[in-house]
Amino acid sequence: MSNDDQTPGVTPEEQPIAAELAGETPGAAVERDPLAVLPDAGTGAEPLDPTDEAFGRGEGVGTSKEVEGLSQGQIVWGRFIRHKGAMGGIITLAVVALLALSSMGLFGIRGWWRIQDYNASGNIVNGAAPTLTLFPFSLGEHPFGQDDIGRDNFSLVMKGIQTSLMVMVVLGLITLIIGVAVGALSGYYRGRTDTVLMRFTDLVITLPVIVIGAVLGRLINTLPAKLDWPYSATQVIRDNLPLLLAVVLGLVLWTGLARLVRSEFLTLREREFVDAARVAGASDWRIISKHILPNAVGVIIVNTTLTMSAAVVLEAALSFLGFGVKPPNVSLGLLISQYQGAFATRPWLFWWPGLFIILIALSINFIGDGLRDAFDPRTKKIPSQRQMDKAMAQIVPQGATEGGAK
Numbered sequence: 273m274s275n276d277d278q279t280p281g282v283t284p285e286e287q288p289i290a291a292e293l294a295g296e297t298p299g300a301a302v303e304r305d306p307l308a309v310l311p312d313a314g315t316g317a318e319p320l321d322p323t324d325e326a327f328g329r330g331e332g333v334g335t336s337k338e339v340e341g342l343s344q345g346q347i348v349w350g351r352f353i354r355h356k357g358a359m360g361g362i363i364t365l366a367v368v369a370l371l372a373l374s375s376m377g378l379f380g381i382r383g384w385w386r387i388q389d390y391n392a393s394g395n396i397v398n399g400a401a402p403t404l405t406l407f408p409f410s411l412g413e414h415p416f417g418q419d420d421i422g423r424d425n426f427s428l429v430m431k432g433i434q435t436s437l438m439v440m441v442v443l444g445l446i447t448l449i450i451g452v453a454v455g456a457l458s459g460y461y462r463g464r465t466d467t468v469l470m471r472f473t474d475l476v477i478t479l480p481v482i483v484i485g486a487v488l489g490r491l492i493n494t495l496p497a498k499l500d501w502p503y504s505a506t507q508v509i510r511d512n513l514p515l516l517l518a519v520v521l522g523l524v525l526w527t528g529l530a531r532l533v534r535s536e537f538l539t540l541r542e543r544e545f546v547d548a549a550r551v552a553g554a555s556d557w558r559i560i561s562k563h564i565l566p567n568a569v570g571v572i573i574v575n576t577t578l579t580m581s582a583a584v585v586l587e588a589a590l591s592f593l594g595f596g597v598k599p600p601n602v603s604l605g606l607l608i609s610q611y612q613g614a615f616a617t618r619p620w621l622f623w624w625p626g627l628f629i630i631l632i633a634l635s636i637n638f639i640g641d642g643l644r645d646a647f648d649p650r651t652k653k654i655p656s657q658r659q660m661d662k663a664m665a666q667i668v669p670q671g672a673t674e675g676g677a678k
Contacts, residue, residue, distance in 0.1 A: 348570075348646045352642050352646035355642035355646065357642060358638055361634070361636065361638030361642070362635070365636065368628060368635075369433075369437055371433075372431075373434065375430045376388065376427065385427065390423070390428050390602060391423065391599075393421040396422050397413050398414070400417055400419070400420070401417055402415055402416055402620050403417075417618065419614075419618070420614070428607055429604070429628060432603050432604040433628055433632070435514045435597060435601065435604070436588070436628075436632060437632070438514060439584070440587075440636075442522065443519075443579070444576055444579060446523065447525050447529055447579050448576050450522070450530070451526040451529030451572075451576075452529065452530075452565075452572060454469050454533075455531065458530070459535065459536065459538045459541065460556070469530075473527050473531065476526075476527050482586075485524070485590050486590060486595035487595075490595055492516050510598065513597055513601055514587075514597050517590070521583060525579055525582070529579065532571050532572075536564075545563060546559060549562075570643070571647075573647070574643045577639055577640035578637065578640045581633050581636035581637050587603060587605060588603065590605065591603045591604075591609060592606070593609075604625040604626075605629070607621070607625040608626060
């Protein structure tokens with residue numbers, strides 16, 4: 273036997289014994305892994321292979337069987353639905369959205385709540401305190417209480433949730449479209465195109481979002497009067513002020529996504545599958561849309577969800593400062609601003625809008641965390657020592673039983 277065929281760490285005299293214990297024929301030229309761990313001749317234990325997926329502890333241990341035969345989409349979906357925080361966020365957001373949309377209606381469809389005119393005043397009931405009870409469950413006439421002129425706070429909060437959700441969705445779509453378009457063109461074509469688009473992006477980044485939103489919000493509110501627009505046009509602008517605010521904010525908040533998409537495209541455009549597509553005669557549009565963009569979808573989705581979460585808080589902040597949504601429209605930030613003076617006497621007017629702002633923002637953040645973990649396998653959770661000890665306790669008796677049977 274040549275020196276190259278010897279097992280590392282074993283003398284020539286012990287080589288036949290080691291080969292026999294490993295199940296090899298003595299003298300045969302067998303290629304062995306130099307990292308393999310030899311068995312203990314005294315215990316008869318099986319050799320351990322560090323390349324085996326059950327060997328060691330850490331990320332990726334035992335995952336090959338879990339994802340065997342699954343597509344990339346199925347793998348991502350499986351990771352996402354196992355993320356407890358993301359599932360909790362989806363359930364919470366779905367319950368809040370369903371409650372707001374069904375109670376106050378949408379697109380002219382009347383909701384199930386008896387008070388649809390959220391600005392209508394009424395008689396004070398129960399001292400304006402909330403009539404909601406949990407045991408036994410009952411909404412009562414005014415579950416979230418009333419304000420000082422008798423308006424139903426439940427109607428106001430539900431309408432404010434609708435406004436926040438609408439701003440979140442519209443802003444997210446605008447951010448997604450502009451950010452992906454700018455980032456994709458800049459990263460794919462590079463050169464002069466990249467320079468022009470990125471310098472424009474840097475210019476927008478330097479603009480403070482709060483100040484821009486405040487200035488544009490003030491212009492939307494005052495511009496019709498200064499230009500002597502007819503009352504009908506002024507009324508249309510006031511009725512659609514939340515939508516205009518979402519569009520304005522979306523035109524400012526796309527920069528972060530654009531830079532991330534550019535970075536992904538700069539990396540992916542150098543990969544072999546892109547070169548193969550070029551050789552096959554694929555156009556730039558097909559390479560961008562069919563080959564590169566699907567591989568960058570993880571970064572796009574995660575960043576978009578986080579931007580939507582920030583949009584809820586930003587809209588509430590602008591409305592609280594008086595630069596966002598104006599009456600007769602309602603938003604959660606506007607309700608907090610209007611009732612901040614009633615915190616000592618009627619705190620429920622302040623609590624409920626703040627609670628739903630936190631619920632919506634946290635739900636979107638948890639969903640974004642779940643998407644990030646699902647798209648990035650490097651964030652796989654490493655088993656704790658307790659989990660490893662429990663797994664070993666199940667493996668050892670099983671091995672002892674099989675050894676006794678043999």
